[in-house]
Amino acid sequence: xxxxxxxxxxxxxxxxxxxxxxxxxxxxxxxxxxxxxxxxxxxxxxxxxxxxxxxxxxxxxxxxxxxxxxxxxxxxxxxxxxxxxxxxxxxxxxxxxxxxxxxxxxxxxxxxxxxxxxxxxxxxxxxxxxxxxxxxxxxxxxxxxxxxxxxxxxxxxxxxxxxxxxxxxxxxxxxxxxxxxxxxxxxxxxxxxxxxxxxxxxxxxxxxxxxxxxxxxxxxxxxxxxxxxxxxxxxxxxxxxxxxxxxxxxxxxxxxxxxxxxxxxxxxxxxxxxxxxxxxxxxxxxxxxxxxxxxxxxxxxxxxxxxxxxxxxxxxxxxxxxxxxxxxxxxxxxxxxxxxxxxxxxxxxxxxxxxxxxxxxxxxxxxxxxxxxxxxxxxxxxxxxxxxxxxxxx
Amino acid sequence: xxxxxxxxxxxxxxxxxxxxxxxxxxxxxxxxxxxxxxxxxxxxxxxxxxxxxxxxxxxxxxxxxxxxxxxxxxxxxxxxxxxxxxxxxxxxxxxxxxxxxxxxxxxxxxxxxxxxxxxxxxxxxxxxxxxxxxxxxxxxxxxxxxxxxxxxxxxxxxxxxxxxxxxxxxxxxxxxxxxxxxxxxxxxxxxxxxxxxxxxxxxxxxxxxxxxxxxxxxxxxxxxxxxxxxxxxxxxxxxxxxxxxxxxxxxxxxxxxxxxxxxxxxxxxxxxxxxxxxxxxxxxxxxxxxxxxxxxxxxxxxxxxxxxxxxxxxxxxxxxxxxxxxxxxxxxxxxxxxxxxxxxxxxxxxxxxxxxxxxxxxxxxxxxxxxxxxxxxxxxxxxxxxxxxxxxxx
Numbered sequence: 111x112x113x114x115x116x117x118x119x120x121x122x123x124x125x126x127x128x129x130x131x132x133x134x135x136x137x138x139x140x141x142x143x144x145x146x147x148x149x150x151x152x153x154x155x156x157x158x159x160x161x162x163x164x165x166x167x168x169x170x171x172x173x174x175x176x177x178x179x180x181x182x183x184x185x186x187x188x189x190x191x192x193x194x195x196x197x198x199x200x201x202x203x204x205x206x207x208x209x210x211x212x213x214x215x216x217x218x219x220x221x222x223x224x225x226x227x228x229x230x231x232x233x234x235x236x237x238x239x240x241x242x243x244x245x246x247x248x249x250x251x252x253x254x255x256x257x258x259x260x261x262x263x264x265x266x267x268x269x270x271x272x273x274x275x276x277x278x279x280x281x282x283x284x285x286x287x288x289x290x291x292x293x294x295x296x297x298x299x300x301x302x303x304x305x306x307x308x309x310x311x312x313x314x315x316x317x318x319x320x321x322x323x324x325x326x327x328x329x330x331x332x333x334x335x336x337x338x339x340x341x342x343x344x345x346x347x348x349x350x351x352x353x354x355x356x357x358x359x360x361x362x363x364x365x366x367x368x369x370x371x372x373x374x375x376x377x378x379x380x381x382x383x384x385x386x387x388x389x390x391x392x393x394x395x396x397x398x399x400x401x402x403x404x405x406x407x408x409x410x411x412x413x414x415x416x417x418x419x420x421x422x423x424x425x426x427x428x429x430x431x432x433x434x435x436x437x438x439x440x441x442x443x444x445x446x447x448x449x450x451x452x453x454x455x456x457x458x459x460x461x462x463x464x465x466x467x468x469x470x471x472x473x474x475x476x477x478x479x480x481x482x483x484x485x486x487x488x489x490x491x492x493x494x495x496x497x498x499x500x501x502x503x504x
Numbered sequence: 505x506x507x508x509x510x511x512x513x514x515x516x517x518x519x520x521x522x523x524x525x526x527x528x529x530x531x532x533x534x535x536x537x538x539x540x541x542x543x544x545x546x547x548x549x550x551x552x553x554x555x556x557x558x559x560x561x562x563x564x565x566x567x568x569x570x571x572x573x574x575x576x577x578x579x580x581x582x583x584x585x586x587x588x589x590x591x592x593x594x595x596x597x598x599x600x601x602x603x604x605x606x607x608x609x610x611x612x613x614x615x616x617x618x619x620x621x622x623x624x625x626x627x628x629x630x631x632x633x634x635x636x637x638x639x640x641x642x643x644x645x646x647x648x649x650x651x652x653x654x655x656x657x658x659x660x661x662x663x664x665x666x667x668x669x670x671x672x673x674x675x676x677x678x679x680x681x682x683x684x685x686x687x688x689x690x691x692x693x694x695x696x697x698x699x700x701x702x703x704x705x706x707x708x709x710x711x712x713x714x715x716x717x718x719x720x721x722x723x724x725x726x727x728x729x730x731x732x733x734x735x736x737x738x739x740x741x742x743x744x745x746x747x748x749x750x751x752x753x754x755x756x757x758x759x760x761x762x763x764x765x766x767x768x769x770x771x772x773x774x775x776x777x778x779x780x781x782x783x784x785x786x787x788x789x790x791x792x793x794x795x796x797x798x799x800x801x802x803x804x805x806x807x808x809x810x811x812x813x814x815x816x817x818x819x820x821x822x823x824x825x826x827x828x829x830x831x832x833x834x835x836x837x838x839x840x841x842x843x844x845x846x847x848x849x850x851x852x853x854x855x856x857x858x859x860x861x862x863x864x865x866x867x868x869x870x871x872x873x874x875x876x877x878x879x880x881x882x883x884x885x886x887x888x889x890x891x892x893x894x895x896x897x898x
Contacts, residue, residue, distance in 0.1 A: 111730050113704075114670075115761050116618045124572075124764050149564040157567070158559035165552035170543040173551070173744035178518075209603055209748075209770040216769050220639070224510045225619060242768040245614070276508070310507075336505050350567035352775035354603075367509050370518050374636035375610050376603040380774045381746035 118225075118247045125237050126466040136458060140493035142480040143460040145286065145435065147347045148410075151403045153390065157350070160389045164382060172382040178373045180207025180357075181384035187391045188343075188357050196318065197332030198341050204365040208372060209379045211316045211344035211356035216242040217375070218312050218340050218358065219277060221367045223248045228275040230268050230309070232260050234438075234467030234477070236286045239279055239314065251275070252469025255285065257429075259292025262299045269307040277310050282330060284317040284434025287467045287479035291432055294327050301330060304338055311339045316356075319348050319400050321433035322408030337361030345387055347435070348400055353383035407435060410482040414490050421498035428480075435483035438464075439497075441476040445504045451478060453500045459493045512619075512641050519631050520860040530852060534887035536874040537854040539680065539829065541741045542804075545797045547784065551744070554783045558776060566776040572767045574601025574751075575778035581785045582737075582751050590712065591726030592735050598756040600763055603773045605710045605738035605750035607766070610636040612706050612734050612752065613671060615761045617642045622669040624662050624703070626654050628832075628861030628871070630680045633673055633708065645669070646863025649679070651823075653686025656693045663701040671704050676724060678711040678828025681861045681873035685826055688721050695724060698732055705733045710750075713742050713794050715827035716802030731755035739781055741829070742794055747777035801829060804876040808884050815892035822874075829877035832858075833891075835870040839898045845872065847894045853887045 127143060164172050179185065189205050192198035199205070208214045215238070219229060225247030231240065233252025243250055251268050254261045259282060269275055278300070282292035292300075304311050313330040331341040337360070344356035358368055372378070390396065411431060418428050418439070425442035439461075441450060451463045464477035482490060521537060558566050573579065583599050586592040593599070602608045609632070613623060619641030625634065627646025637644055645666055647659045653676060663669050672694070676686035686694075698705050707724040725735040731754070738750035752762055766772070784790065805825060812822050812833070819836035833855075835844060845857045858871035876884060 111732065111755075113616075113755070113758055113761075115615050115758075116621075118618075119615050119761050119765065122761075122764050124760075125767055144569075146569050149568055152563065152567040154559060154563040154567070158556065158563075161555050161559065162552065165548060165555065169546065169548040169552075171746075173546040173548070173746045174543055175538075175540050175740075175745045209774075212768070213770045221509050221513050222507075224512075225641075227510075238768060238771065241764075245765060245768045247619075338505060346569075351569045352565075352567045352772075354770060354772070354774045361505075361507070364507055364509075366518075367507075367513050370516050370635075371513065371639060373519055374606070374632060374639045375769060376607045376748060377632065378746075378748070380603075380748045380777060382777070383774060 118245055122241060122244055125241060127237060127462050139458045139460065140485060140489045141460045142485060142493060143462050144481050144484045146484050147351055148406060148483045150406060151348065152350050153394070153399060156390060156394055157386055160386050160393070161382065163389070164385050168385070172385055176378045176381040178369050178378045180379060181381060181388060184384045184388035187388055191391070192359055196329045198329055198359055200337070202337055202361050203359055204362040205357055205359045206365050206368055206372065207379050207384055208356045208358055209376055210346060210354040211314065211342050212238050212242070213372070213375070214342035214356050214358040215239045215312065215314060217368045217371045218342070219243050219246050219248060220371050221364065222310060223276050226274065228272040229277045229279055230265065230272070230275050231279040231469055232281065232285065233469045234287050234464055235279065235469065236281060236314070237466050240469060243279070250469040255288055255290055257290060259290060259296040260300060262296055262303070265300065266303055269303060269309065275307065275309050277312050278304060279312045279314065281314045283315055283327065284320060284431055286317070287436050287462070287464070288438040289429040289431030289434055289436045291327060297327065297330055297333065301333055305336070312342065313339050314342045316344045316347055317434035318343070320404060320407055320435065322404045322411065324432035331359065340364060348403060349387060349390065355379060355383050355387055407483055410490060413487055414480065414482045414494060417491050417494035421495050423498070423502050426501050435481055437480050437482070439478055439480055441501065441504065445476055447476050447478065450500055450504060454497055457496050457500070459496045461497070512639055516635060516638055519635060521631060521856050533852045533854060534879060534883045535854045536879060536887060537856050538875050538878045540878050541745055542800060542877045544800060545742065546744050547788070547793060550784060550788055551780055554780050554787070555776065557783070558779050562779070566779055570772045570775040572763050572772045574773060575775060575782060578778045578782035581782055585785070586753055590723045592723055592753055594731070596731055596755050597753055598759040599751055599753045600759050600766065601773050601778055602750045602752055602766060603770055604740060604748040605708065605736050606632050606636070607769070608736035608750050608752040609633045609706065609708060611762045611765045611769070612736070613637050613640050613642060614765050615758065616704060617670050620668065622666040623671045623673055624659065624666070624669050625673040625863055626675065626679065627863045628681050628858055629673065629863065630675060630708065631860050634863060637673070644863040649682055649684055651684060653684060653690040654694060656690055656697070659694065660697055663697060663703065669701065669703050671706050672698060673706045673708065675708045677709055677721065678714060678825055680711070681830050681856070681858070682832040683823040683825030683828055683830045685721060691721065691724055691727065695727055699730070706736065707733050708736045710738045710741055711828035712737070714798060714801055714829065716798045716805065718826035725753065734758060742797060743781060743784065749773060749777050749781055801877055804884060807881055808874065808876045808888060811885050811888035815889050817892070817896050820895050829875055831874050831876070833872050833874055835895065835898065839870055841870050841872065844894060844898060848891055851890050853890045855891070
């Protein structure tokens with residue numbers, strides 16, 4: 111039969127990246143397309159040991175229904191770490207554990223936005239978030255990124271032109287896909303604009319722990335004196351992506367609404383992995399573990415940047431991230447991104463075309479995203495040479 | 505600051521049951537309020553053994569991002585079991601793994617309904633589903649339950665009066681909260697009405713495995729020749745509730761939309777537990793395990809019914825479920841449910857007032873839900889006596 115699905119889902123397509131991800135099985139393929147953490151970053155032995163302890167000593171807590179807010183010891187540990195590392199968590203704030211960072215983003219929009227409300231976002235931005243906003247009937251308004259973060263003048267223009275703007279969605283640190291970090295100066299201006307136009311800032315910080323060079327920039331949430339910032343984070347990039355553990359820190363009035371929204375989506379996040387996270391933080395040195403991941407990604411990022419510098423024609427530009435797992439490459443004017451991506455795929459090198467990250471998919475785009483956390487050193491060197499060869503032919 | 509949350513969330517309250525659940529810590533409290541499986545139903549040793557094998561042999565699969573559709577071996581095993589046990593799964597059908605049965609319900613409504621569309625449901629019905637529909641801006645229309653399932657005449661009236669009806673939500677087997685099973689005759693009539701008024705049936709079957717007396721009634725999905733039935737199930741009541749593993753079986757066109765909806769909610773369901781479920785089904789005898797749970801619940805249900813028969817005044821009626829984990833008690837006309845529930849709570853016996861399950865919470869109600877899967881035998885005997893004493897005083 112023909113299904114009369116909801117208006118919002120009639121046109122919504124699966125994420126281009128996750129579709130690419132599914133077809134990466136070809137032997138010899140080099141993927142710069144994923145957003146995955148390197149499996150060497152999973153503390154397998156430690157997690158196994160902790161899981162065993164839980165199955166021995168507290169199996170019922172792990173396997174029975176839990177409360178929607180999350181496993182209390184983990185909430186307390188995450189609150190303490192956010193405060194210590196990121197200055198996140200005011201007196202009026204609360205924290206809820208969610209099923210991966212993605213759920214935090216989706217729930218925040220669900221709670222804040224009516225259909226037709228506007229979500230302002232960086233352009234390009236994380237496709238998973240953009241599709242979440244679309245799936246809730248929100249209208250996306252993209253604002254271009256400069257090297258120091260969102261273009262503040264164009265942001266004000268967008269806010270002026272869109273009185274129904276409710277949320278600004280931003281990944282200020284090691285942005286996905288662009289690898290850019292918003293400067294302190296820009297962050298301050300953005301906070302002022304948020305206040306002036308009375309919008310909520312949804313600060314998505316999945317990569318913040320992965321800085322391998324330069325100095326930390328204060329989070330929006332740490333500068334927020336009004337409860338205007340909702341902060342989303344995740345353990346996906348530092349412990350395990352498959353376990354689906356994220357968190358949202360916000361004013362307690364908003365968190366209480368997010369709790370209701372989560373309750374009707376999946377009741378609560380799987381308890382065993384919440385317990386594993388808590389006990390990992392208690393028993394082991396999470397900060398030392400993160401330092402090891404940073405070393406690995408620093409090496410890979412530097413290797414990729416060196417390969418790009420040595421091989422790419424000078425007409426191709428790229429960002430030089432100070433952390434995270436992505437960089438952003440742009441082809442020269444006149445070049446066809448579709449042709450480039452297709453030729454790369456024919457030679458089994460996979461990148462994600464920038465169009466996937468656009469608030470407006472019909473907008474022309476000459477950029478693509480490169481991931482360096484997953485490929486091996488050999489793959490990085492070989493794959494970038496192939497991409498450079500193709501770029502030279504354009 | 506004051507948050508201008510979305511219209512849908514302005515009035516939505518947390519589930520009354522989950523709020524009761526949080527405050528059950530008092531020593532000596534007897535709870536008939538939960539919807540939890542008995543922890544003795546968790547195969548702890550087997551799950552621990554399997555988890556260890558996975559951490560030894562396939563840690564990366566378990567801890568890395570997975571595909572939204574779910575862990576392929578689990579999907580295949582669930583498809584095979586649904587076909588064998590429930591006749592569920594036509595040629596055009598597909599199956600997606602979701603984060604507990606709750607997510608299947610919410611995603612189906614999200615994909616099917618625009619704001620203002622009508623979801624018809626049994627009255628009373630599962631509060632988690634009702635709140636999910638409310639959170640998506642759907643309008644609820646409740647149809648009373650008879651002893652053999654939904655009132656077919658009133659269902660037709662509701663469908664006639666509500667041209668925007670898109671979904672019928674039903675728990676046909678061991679209904680939550682009423683413990684009623686819809687007869688085959690009623691199911692056939694409901695399928696005819698669904699066809700006549702062109703609506704989708706969302707068949708929620710979390711308790712179907714827990715029959716301890718009487719004969720199985722064919723699922724709606726097994727009688728569906730058009731792809732009109734979306735079937736939701738879960739491992740929460742047979743392996744573990746805390747692991748959050750459910751599934752949706754429906755026509756592949758609908759499943760592909762549900763995949764997109766799930767992708768933006770939580771990317772995918774936690775992989776380790778999907779693997780544990782799959783390996784449990786492969787290595788152990790799930791059907792034998794389920795037979796043991798049925799024995800336990802048969803004993804507890806019979807004990808509760810006996811205690812009700814022996815102690816309750818004859819003016820109090822109750823259902824006699826053939827499976828599942830709930831029965832439904834009704835006070836005589838003129839009795840105050842609020843007073844009853846309050847007096848019970850004062851004596852540390854907790855039940856869920858029927859108002860929590862109503863499509864229209866302002867509707868008067870004299871019924872309450874009793875759970876028998878969680879309390880001990882002693883608690884059942886003692887708790888029912890206390891409830892009977894209170895009922896006699898009304």
